[in-house]
Amino acid sequence: MSSGKKEAIAPLVLLVEDELAQRELLSYNIKSEGYRLEVAEDGDEALLLVAEEQPDLIILDWMLPNVSGIEVCRRLKVKDTTKHIPIIMLTARSEEADRVRGLETGADDYVVKPYSVSELMARVRNILRRVRPGSVGEILLYGDICLDAERHRVTREGKKLKLGPIEFRLLMTLIEKPGRVWDREQLLSRVWGRDADVDTRTVDVHVGRLRKALGKNGGKNPIRTVRGTGYSLDLED
Ligand code: CA
Numbered sequence: 001m002s003s004g005k006k007e008a009i010a011p012l013v014l015l016v017e018d019e020l021a022q023r024e025l026l027s028y029n030i031k032s033e034g035y036r037l038e039v040a041e042d043g044d045e046a047l048l049l050v051a052e053e054q055p056d057l058i059i060l061d062w063m064l065p066n067v068s069g070i071e072v073c074r075r076l077k078v079k080d081t082t083k084h085i086p087i088i089m090l091t092a093r094s095e096e097a098d099r100v101r102g103l104e105t106g107a108d109d110y111v112v113k114p115y116s117v118s119e120l121m122a123r124v125r126n127i128l129r130r131v132r133p134g135s136v137g138e139i140l141l142y143g144d145i146c147l148d149a150e151r152h153r154v155t156r157e158g159k160k161l162k163l164g165p166i167e168f169r170l171l172m173t174l175i176e177k178p179g180r181v182w183d184r185e186q187l188l189s190r191v192w193g194r195d196a197d198v199d200t201r202t203v204d205v206h207v208g209r210l211r212k213a214l215g216k217n218g219g220k221n222p223i224r225t226v227r228g229t230g231y232s233l234d235l236e237d
Contacts, residue, residue: 043067062091077106
């Protein structure tokens with residue numbers, strides 16, 4: 001399939017579940033939604049995958065061998081590089097005290113087994129709409145820039161702009177989190193995909209093209225170069 005590039009920008013969901021049947025059922029549903037998927041069978045594997053892949057959302061079973069789900073959640077929520085990743089906890093426990101404990105650990109949502117898969121997927125969509133709005137077809141606005149992900153259209157001050165596919169994905173990544181500083185590696189993995197055989201200098205080339213396209217009708221350069229690091233969509237200074 002040649003859809004690799006499209007997939008690179010699809011939200012990445014990490015599923016952490018030790019029970020095979022649950023894992024298969026959820027994997028199927030997550031992929032059906034068009035999301036990318038990584039799967040871990042225990043807490044250690046989950047922590048490794050989070051560090052490597054930076055998922056957009058984690059579905060985390062509470063009862064796991066070795067490192068428990070609650071411990072995984074706690075460790076991720078105290079680390080600056082991972083605390084922003086939303087976590088939905090899955091648990092067989094339904095006691096109110098456990099629920100409170102789960103949320104205190106920083107889980108963003110909490111689903112009690114046996115759950116309805118469609119309800120869980122609705123929760124997943126809700127969270128992704130918040131953290132990856134472009135990837136679920138929302139219209140994104142920043143300053144005078146408007147990106148309509150579903151129609152693949154970008155305008156600035158209402159005037160339509162022509163962007164190549166890479167520039168479009170770059171802008172979509174940047175506009176989802178204005179002000180965030182992305183390093184070149186992060187942009188590479190988000191826009192080209194993790195396995196792409198692309199040099200980080202290529203990022204600079206395409207950022208240059210995106211800048212040019214966005215400045216076609218004048219207006220301030222909205223992409224800030226952060227020396228020694230990378231880029232940020234930033235009209236503030
Ligand atoms: Ca379990």
